[in-house]
Amino acid sequence: MNAVLRSLWDEPRPPDPPSRVWRDWALLGVLELAVLLEGLVRPGMPWRVLSVIVVAVLLPALLWRRTRPFPVFLGSFAATSAVMLLTGGAAPSAYATAGLLLLPYALARWGSGREIVLGLGLVLPETALSVALGQKSLADAAGGIVVLFAAVTLAAAFRYRARARLRELDQAKLLERERLARDLHDTVAHHVSAMAIRAQAGLAMMPSQPKAAADALQLIEAEAARALDEMRTMVRVLRRDEPADLAPAPRIADLAKLASGARPSVDVAVAGDLDDLPPSIGSAIYRLAQESVTNARRHARHVTRIEVRVTTDDTSVRLRVSDDGEPGLGRPATSPGYGIAGMIERAGLLGGTCEAGPGPGRGWTVTAVLPRRGAAA
Incomplete structure (x- = not known):
């Protein structure tokens, strides 16, 4: 039990709370209007002006609730x-304060563990004291506690769901980094093998053909130089010390498969011209x-039908994959899946971009742009 309480107390705030959007202002406008109308038309409203x-x-x-x-x-409490x-136990109108139920929800959704404990720790004693002083009936207090914990429970469910999704996204990104690192390992191995062969040839030709030996050098x-560029990229993206998969890295020529x-x-x-394209870009x-x-x-x-189009110019390589289908349940337009997150991660590590979403007419389109020379060291 102590471990559970300690874990709750040490729980940090969720990262990156949503910024204020137009819906927040619209909600505020609707609630303010509702409060004003209630004050004007509701009969028998206690402490009308003060409420x-x-x-x-x-x-x-x-x-600022998030x-x-x-x-x-x-502050609201x-x-x-x-x-x-001041009013001897008369709270502001229940109808008017309904919008403030978003505050305990926001506290449980976006607050830290100790903030949640302290916030709820203020409400429960205050409610018990109100009942003891006769300011609230036991039924009213119980109803308020039920509503409060319903809001907190709903917030906790959304918080857990968001955390689980964040973990899965992080795992997808990590797996994509590992795949990219393995591809880069194959590239560096290719360069080192080529250097070894050239060195052997240069040594063999040095006594009789010094110029050929110089060309080999x-x-x-x-x-x-190419291997060093690839190694710098590998060190930047490799996250875990695991043996590399020695299967040959795929290339653009393998797209036909x-x-x-x-x-x-x-x-x-x-x-376009693919002759001097770095293997890491071709593999990506x-x-x-x-x-x-x-x-x-x-x-x-x-x-x-699915179309795959690759074009190149002097500075970049562009990929466009489109289909003529209808987006299914696994392809929402506003929430990218874990495969898409991995694609965005891979493109970003190489200094490029990747976007995915519904096509202009129908279907789904993925567009990626990578620098021709790879990520800057």
Whole structure:
């Protein structure tokens, strides 16, 4: 039990609370209007003017409920408690204060563990004291506690769900980094093998053909420079010390394998100069296209055709994968899946970008742009 309480007390705030958006202002406007209308038309409203003023002043605090959940909750609690003390137990109108139920929800959703404990630790004794002093009936107090814990429970469920999704996204990114590191390992191994062969040839030709030996040294220097670039990228992205998979890294030329006999059909077209493309970029383009085609086959509905297009220029390599299907349940337009998160991670590590979403007409489109020379060291 102590471990559970300690874990709750040490719970940090969730990262990156949503910023204020137009819906928050719209909600505030609706609630303020509701408070004003209630004050004007509700018959027999106790402490009419005071209730309207207090709630109208407290409601703007909802704008900070995500970024400052504990101070906002504490201020609201102190204000309503002060009103009850001044009025002999008469709280502001229950209808008018309904919007303030968002504050305990926000505290449990975006506050730290100790803030949640302290906030609820203020409410429960205050409620018990009100019942003891006869300011509230036991039924009213019990109903308020039930509503409060319902809001807290709902917030806790959303908080747990968001944390689970964040862990899965982090895992997807980590796996993509490891795959990229393995691909880079293959690339560096290729460069080192080429240097070894050139060095052997240079040594063999040195007695009889010194110029050929010098040319071999120049080639070794160029291979070493490429290997160093790849190694810098590898060190930057490798997160865990695991043995690399020694399977050959795929290249853009392997994109033709995606156009297999499986349905739906995949049409692959490559345009531009690919001769001096770094192996890490070629491998990344293949992996991005492979993941995009796999997603289309798994999640798109009524898809009949998938197009893979790769074009290059002097500075970048562009990939576009599109299908003519209908987005399924696994492909929401606003919440990218873990495969897409891994694709974005891979492109970002190489200094590029990757975007995915519904196509202009129908279907789904993935677009990636990678620098031709790879990420800057």
